[in-house]
Amino acid sequence: LQDMNALILVIITLPECSAFSDIPEEALTKVFTYLTLIPRQPGVKFIIILDRRLDTWASIKTALARIAASFPGNLHLVLVLRPTSFFHRTVTDIGFRFSQDDFMKMPVVMLSSITDLLRYIDENQLTSEFGGTLDYCHSDWILLRTAIESFAVTVKDIAQMLQSFGTELAETELPDEGKIIENLLETHTEKYRKLKDAIRSVSKEGRNLLSSLETTGKQDDAQWDIKLDWETVERLLAQLRDMESAFDGFFEKHHLKLHQYLQLLRYEQSFSEMDLCLEHLMNQEKEFSTKVSTLAQTEQALKRMDSLESNAQEVMSRAQILILHGHQLSAGHHYAMALIMQRCNELRHRCDTLSTALQSKHSIFLQTHQLLLCLGQVQTWCDEGAYMLANQLVDKSQSKEGAQAALRDIERFLEGAPPNLNSGPDILTIEYEAVLTPQLQVSQMIQNRQACLRKLADKHVRPIQLVAPRPENPPRSKSPLFSPKHGKPQSFFKCKIKFAYLIEVIHDFQESRSCVAYSVDGDDSPDLLKRHVMRELIETERIYVEELLAVLLGYRAEMDNPTLSGLLPPILHSKRDVLFGNMPEIYNFHSRVFLQELEGCLEAPERVGACFLQRKESFQMYECYCQNKPRSESLWRQFSDCSFFQECQKKLEHKLGLDSYLLKPIQRLTKYQLLIKELLKYSSDCEGTSELQGALTAMLDLLKSVNDSMHQISITGYKGDICELGRVLMQGSFSVWISHKRGPTRMKELARFKPMQRHLFLYERALLLCKRREEHGDGIDKTPSYSFKHCLKMTAVGITENIKGDVRKFEIWYSGREEVYVVQAPSVEVKMAWLNELRKILTHQQKLLRGLCKQKDVNSFV
Template identity: 70%
Template sequence: MQGKKQHFIRPRTFIKYVELFFCFSLYPPVFKDYSCTYLPASFPGNLHLVLVLRPTSFFQRTVTDLGFRFSQEDFMLKMPVVMLSSVTDLLRYIDENQLTSEFGGTLDYCHSDWIVLRTAIESFAVMVKDIAQMLQAFGTELAETQLSEECSAVEFLLLSHTEKYRRLKVQLNEALMCRESSHFSLIDYWLLAQLTDMEMAFDGFFDKHHLKLQQYLQLLRYEHSFQEVNCFSVPKIARKHTDGSQTNSVANMLIFLIDLCLFQDEMSQAQVLILHGHQLAAGHHYAMALIVQRCNELRHQCDTLTSALNTKRNSLTQAQTLLRLLEEAQRWCDDGAYLLANQQVDKFQSKEGAQAALRDIEKFQEAAPPLLCAGVDVLFLEYESVLTPCLQAHIEKTFQKHSSVQALIQSRQNCLRKLADKHVRPIQLVVPRPENPPRAKSPLFSPKHGMWWCNINFGSNYLIISIFQPRILTVLSIVTFSQDFALNFSYSVIHVMKELIETERIYVEELLAVLLGYRAEMDNPSLAPLLPTSLRNKRDVLFGNLPDIYNFHSSVFLQDLESCLESPEAVGACFLERKEHFHLYECYCQNKPRSDSLWRQFSDCPFFQECQKKLEHKLALDSYLLKPVQRLTKYQLLLKELLKYSSGCERASELQGALEAMLDLLKSVNDSMHQIAITGYEGDLSNLGRVLMQGSFSVWISHKKGPTRVKELARFKPMQRHLFLHEHALLFCKRREEHGENADKTPSYSFKHCLKMSAVGITENVKGDVKKFEIWYSGREEVYVIQAPTLEVKIAWLNEIRKILTNQQKQLKGLNTFPSLWIKSSAKCINVNDCKNEHSSLFKVINTTNNIMHYKM
């Protein structure tokens, strides 16, 4: 059986030719099955008419008529059937252009071509079905996708969905390319229409899904920004800068105002976020209600924060103004004290000289700050809103200082008026003497030096020590100390304390200038073109931990020193209390070689020149980066001076402890600088503990091999090794120095050997040289003979090694003291109580579990 299909001009109208070659007696039932079962299932439409061409032979025609007659009821129920007698009868129903030559028509028909076309149509139908299934599966995947709360996950999901959509669109476009093929007129219209409808529905669905994902991602980002901005609240700003101890200088107030400016920048970020939220809402975002709510919350919070910022800025500005006025008043008081001190006595011998001195004083008083004329009560009332206990004490201290200077000025004015009004003969100022005092004898009063008088004037806060000669007045010191302090301490102590505090203030100001003038400017967009690209991310390398050092000195240590102004004996305790903070300098000094190398590379950079010009510094940045190292050295010099003039003080031991702590710190910094130059050590040096000692020695080694011992002692040339004594190990290194113009000044140390201190013993005396000692390892399997450069160096190393071994024994025993040790000297065994020389014993502390000898106490 074969079938053929052709198109009428009218779409959706088809003619089906069926040629049945079988026994015509079976024609009716077979045709019934074919027309009623096969055709409706395989042909896309309803059958309206069946034309049956009867056979030409009499027998076959008769059988066919009978068959149709008996099955007429079935055919009438399904479709109309017309029996045709000849081929020419077909032309009444079907146009000859639609009939082949076999049926009297003119249609050119090739059955093989029809098969090819039919195969292409069926393949296209299968492809359309597959595409429909893929689209349905992809749509199900999109509908069931769980949305994450992470922006990165949503971005990845958006990209992956877009990529899958693009691949499906490529397949759809390839399927629709058949529109332009030569056989398009033969392909079923309904398949193309179905494919086009699927494409339109798929595009619409994905566009909605893509928009939803984009809006969801926008919402996540908006919520993240909202949470960041929301962390700045009114209580946080209200608590900011409320510590009264930090509002005692104009510099601190300036820092607080800068912080408020930073808060204002964060407020501008909130305003931008509000504007962005309104833009999202105007774009018909699906979460428009939530976004509008967030915008309203931010707007309300911004209004509240803006009000709080304005209030805080006004109070800080008012406090800054008050501090500036107080500083001007204190400066005026200092200038007045120096004016009185610098007036020369020889000019008072004449009336004109006394009057000129009076005019100088009166002119100086006319330039007094208006603040001093207002009074304490007026200031308290005027600045009541910003007064803190610290500011109140500052005001009272300033007016007390003013009263002291004013009393000195009035005393000098009274004296000068008397000299100007009644000037008969030159008057020499003489110090009042107590009744019947014993005449002090001193080389200062010998004829060799001439006659001198000493005059001491006490104010409530001022001590002026003056030395008078017949023709000149010299002022040794003007300081703001109490009378008790002046009586208890000498001028030298006063001078050292003044230098310590003044240099500390200058040091803090210089650090702040470097941080603001150089480090902060590296983030300045206007100077970005002057800054090399390779230097932008190396700010921490160039400046190290200088911000931490500044914070410690400005916020802690300077206040501690100022509190010791009238009690210099407490300076030692101040240094000891802050001893741990000074270890910041170790990190700074360890980074200093890297900083110097970076500076040498970029020292000619226009950025640094511009910053130096703005700061009006005469020296370049590298000079100021050296200040912390210089300051660390200055402390121990000043402490030595204080200790020198305070030897009889009750708290001199604290000064001695502070001095030792600073010297230890200098040594630790120096040792750590050498430690970072060690190369070749496989491991973390920090696991070995802190460096306690380091230095160069001559070393001989002997190794025990079986019953004999291979010695490398005096008959061999010693090795030069640089030793590093850590808390848990002893390192042997070889010192290497580079030579040349570009060579680094700091030597490097090649690692050679490491001894764990848990298995180390020492012999303190070696025959032949008092500077030698032994370090032996693992029960004398290895013996190192060490020759120190001096006996003092040897003793210092032995003391440190002894401390390490003692601490190890305490940890092993779990006690604070040893039971009692047998100490083996180089010649014989003796008891520790009988040993008079602390450096003539073999000191060994180890555990028996390590197969190492025990010495009992």
């Protein structure tokens, strides 16, 4: 019912009931409360029709008193149909007149008849017993309310079940066994399906109830207005839909997380198994000795090497499949993408290392096999040549004809020389320098004999008395490779045993000999091992310089080549300093300074530490190169398909693109500390050890500084010149609580127990607090950024090293504790490292302050 003032009025009818006074107060209150809670609109008022036409004044008075005491709603009017009998009506009028003050708080109107009731309420809002036209059945209304209340209780039960299941999912501990995780997935999925079935069943029940209400409301003879009931059911259905949607989202995330965890567990297990296989193959490769002494041993070693390579190829193929699987997991936005990619890189590195080692060892065996075949042919040829020379009769060579015949024999013998000797000794010397001495000796002997015979053939002179052996007993050659018997050469490898520890290389056989000796068998001495590392350092430095020069000449300089200008985008020509950074500066330093200094340390590796320390400041140029690298990579990705780069790569005959060579400076920077560590390993308690240790520390500090500076370039929002703050000393992520002093009291943040995550940058002159932002960009362009929040000048900073409650916390206070920052480090080690660096800065500032004070005192005294 709606009155003229747009008030929503709800009519409650209390029919004749002789036992009304016997209803318990608690039950009556519950009934009234329930009836007032049914309408949901705000500002609803209620009208109570109290039918007491067949009752007495005492009953009316009792009913009004109970209504006043128990009705909880906003009561607009109480309409009382007083008794119809003359006596009771008179008593009622008198009693109501004298008792009206008892009901002042409740608007009561005494009606004499139903006609009076129609003046207050329209007939279409009244049932037939009150003279109205509303067709109302109380039992039907009770059935409807029972159905609605039952539906509401069911929805509430569903909500509790969903909440309970969600709590169970959230508190589930992830086990380390795949079978248990699979069982969890099956169990959770089964429970999820049962809950979904329950939700569908309840939703169907609600829709049926709603449909029934709509059907009832559309009937012309509808018993009552079902709008409120329809809205109640619709609201419950909406709540059910929202709960179902939220539950589906939560379970989907949980199921995905559990499934990805199972994938990660299986991938880690596969990685561990593959890592063991590769490690086993690496050990087999290391145990595979390259020391062979016969052709048969070499062929046997090649067969074993082929078998090992076949096994390795099969394992590495499975490793490639595992790497591909890891990339597929990462492409699916796996939550452990970083760990999976790290595993992929480790597998790829292990495969590359194993493949390189196997190829190198196989190449050694092939070269050894070829060398042994060559040596066998040369040895036979040398023995035959020596025997031929020894059997040429000197007497017959006295005549011109005899000399010519002997010369023809020698020429025929030379024509039958092994093919590998036709290329000349110089080429063979490059490959097999250490074992060519006998061949060179025989060649020299033949050349000398040819010269003598040509002289005899051209001009007959007085017989030369040469001491020659008799054919039946030829002399034993002085060469250790020659046998006294024709056609049966002495085994070269038996002779090799004599100089297995020292091999002599003869470079000149006519005038002088020089020897280079190095150890082959046995344990290498530390000095020799240091020289090996030093040679590697110098050789790799030369290769590095050559690669830098190739890039600068083959790419950077070619940008000015007019013939290639058509292939080069104009924007790229103006940005070559972005693409190459300060590589020319790096090349000049290494080619003109550092390489020469390293070469000077070849015979004295202990001096290389001082060399690094002396050039410590020069290496700071790498920091500039690394800071520019993200811009360079972005530019390269934009123009990597440019025809100019392809043409330059083709001219240089490079297998890898320019981007691989732009990484060389960074790779070289990390290589230095590894080589210095190797030198330190063999330099314990030796001269220059402290310098080597200092060089290692300097290079590690440089790597850290480069890494810190790479983070610094991602700071956004800082208004001043960040270069004025000095060098970045440390950076890292921490949990931070901040409190500010306001007047006499300190106002702490409301969320003091919820720390802020801040990324701290410690400079020489300030401490910056930044907020790490989510990575932005697509694919490989993703980079983190740091939004600037606070800047603390180090001149106003103090620290408290220990705070009760957590050993990882320390305090940074600013401007006499106007601002206090409680910092929690990820670990105690990180905390101590930061405190050490902060103490150094503060101590240095105190020294500077004392110096300034002393200077002021001196100036004031003067």
